[in-house]
Amino acid sequence: MNKSYLVIAIITMTLATYVPRMLPIAVIKSKINNAFLKSILVYMPYGVLSAMIFPAIFYSTGNTTAGIFGSVVALFLSYKKRSLLTVAVASVLAVLLLEVVI
Amino acid sequence: MKNNLSFKDGIIDALPICLGYVSVSIAFGVLAIQNGLPLWAPPIISVFDLSGTGQFAALDLLKATASYLEIFCAILVINARYFLMSVSLSQIIPTDFKWWQRIIVAYGNTDEIFAMATSKKVPLNFKYMIGLIIVPVIGWTSGTVIGTFAGDIVPEVLSSALGISLYAMFLAIIIPPATDSRPVTFTVVVSALLSISFYYTPCLNKLSSGWVIIICGLTASVISAIKYPVREADDE
Numbered sequence: 247m248n249k250s251y252l253v254i255a256i257i258t259m260t261l262a263t264y265v266p267r268m269l270p271i272a273v274i275k276s277k278i279n280n281a282f283l284k285s286i287l288v289y290m291p292y293g294v295l296s297a298m299i300f301p302a303i304f305y306s307t308g309n310t311t312a313g314i315f316g317s318v319v320a321l322f323l324s325y326k327k328r329s330l331l332t333v334a335v336a337s338v339l340a341v342l343l344l345e346v347v348i
Numbered sequence: 349m350k351n352n353l354s355f356k357d358g359i360i361d362a363l364p365i366c367l368g369y370v371s372v373s374i375a376f377g378v379l380a381i382q383n384g385l386p387l388w389a390p391p392i393i394s395v396f397d398l399s400g401t402g403q404f405a406a407l408d409l410l411k412a413t414a415s416y417l418e419i420f421c422a423i424l425v426i427n428a429r430y431f432l433m434s435v436s437l438s439q440i441i442p443t444d445f446k447w448w449q450r451i452i453v454a455y456g457n458t459d460e461i462f463a464m465a466t467s468k469k470v471p472l473n474f475k476y477m478i479g480l481i482i483v484p485v486i487g488w489t490s491g492t493v494i495g496t497f498a499g500d501i502v503p504e505v506l507s508s509a510l511g512i513s514l515y516a517m518f519l520a521i522i523i524p525p526a527t528d529s530r531p532v533t534f535t536v537v538v539s540a541l542l543s544i545s546f547y548y549t550p551c552l553n554k555l556s557s558g559w560v561i562i563i564c565g566l567t568a569s570v571i572s573a574i575k576y577p578v579r580e581a582d583d584e
Contacts, residue, residue: 247384251413256389258416259406260396262423263430268454270434276443285573286566290436291466292525292532293539293572294429294565295518298459300540301547302557303515308508316509320516324523330364337516341509 312344353470358479365460365480366487368517371510372400373488374502377495379404383411387496394492398458398485400514401557402426426558432565433462440465441472449474456481460514463521531576539568 278284303320307313320337328336373394380390385407397403402423409419434457441453453474461480465472494501526533542564546552 247386247410248413249386252386252389252410254416255406255410255414255419256393256396258419259393259402259423262420263397263399263402263427264455266424266427266431267434267457268451270431271438271441271454271457272447272450274435274438278439281577282573284439285576285578286569287436287439288578289531289535289569289572290432290565291463292522292535293568294432294561295459295463295522296536296539296568297543297561297564298429299515299518299522301544303512303519306511306515308504308511312509313512316512316516317519320512320519321523324516324519325527327524327527328520330517330520331367333520334364334368334513334516337512338509341512342505345505345509 307341307345309341309345309348311348312341315344316341353468353473353476355475355479358476358481359483360479361464362461362480362483364517365464365484368460368510368513369484369487370491370494371507371513373491374495374499375507375511376400376403376407377492377497378499378507379495380407380492381496381499383407385410390496391489391492394489395485398456398488399427400459422556425556428558429459429561429565430457432562433457433459437462437465441477445474453477453481456485458484460484460517463518467521467525531572531578534575535568535572538571539564542567 278287303317304310304313307316316337319340320333323333323336376394377390380393381387393403393406397406405426406419406423409422414422434454437453437457441450445453456477461484464480465477522532522536526536543560546555546560546564
């Protein structure tokens with residue numbers, strides 16, 4: 247792989263990652279007052295994260311059955327309001343268990 | 349819960365994110381070397397980008413020696429959700445944040461750090477955000493170094509199982525507020541159903557995941573905002 251190509255390509259992808267993260271937060275310096283926009287912004291984190299989780303979580307491991315089993319474990323423990331670490335470790339263990347058993 | 353978040357609170361909140369990052373970034377390091385990248389490249393990419401999906405997609409583009417324009421546009425589409433997250437973050441940081449504090453916090457506006465920051469019930473401050481960002485950066489970079497230089501030490505069955513950890517963490521962040529609030533439950537369910545239908549519908553499943561996340565997340569939030577407008581009093 248050509249070194250100068252790689253260097254410029256890395257700078258390019260860094261810009262494409264950083265610009266969308268930076269622009270709004272650098273430009274919007276006051277609280278948004280429009281009630282409708284504010285409501286959208288309250289719900290947006292949940293909407294965006296939910297779309298990222300489903301259905302990707304089912305296919306996040308090498309085995310879909312194990313992935314679904316891990317998702318159920320994660321859902322249940324999240325519902326029980328367990329800590330992030332507990333939920334993450336338990337779902338990984340659940341997937342491991344099923345991958346080894348199957 | 350305390351009223352003032354400290355640097356240490358940020359570090360503590362960041363620990364589970366860091367663990368998830370180590371496992372995913374090991375996989376990135378391994379894959380980068382398999383795709384023919386030189387040893388110096390993956391750790392540098394990880395420090396600069398701090399972005400899972402974008403970096404994995406970039407490997408395919410680099411392998412195919414894609415044009416710079418193609419790389420820029422493809423990564424921008426994948427990362428466009430950061431635009432929404434950045435708008436949201438601009439509303440929950442104190443208005444007196446200096447410009448340099450804004451551009452530093454923007455660097456750390458990843459899915460996981462954003463999710464953690466939005467879940468805080470008390471006002472955010474710069475010290476806390478630095479703690480919350482620096483630990484995952486260390487985890488993401490050291491995982492990449494491990495994957496790059498010693499990728500074969502992690503058994504395949506473990507690295508496969510670890511793939512679920514970041515998603516599990518997202519669930520742990522969005523489900524508890526959803527159980528306490530009907531509108532949040534509504535948003536989560538609508539967005540999940542939309543995203544699942546995109547995935548299984550012919551043609552629609554050709555759309556890049558970056559667009560799907562934005563379309564579903566935004567649609568669900570707009571419907572929720574119409575159905576359940578937030579009043580000033582229960583805003584905080």
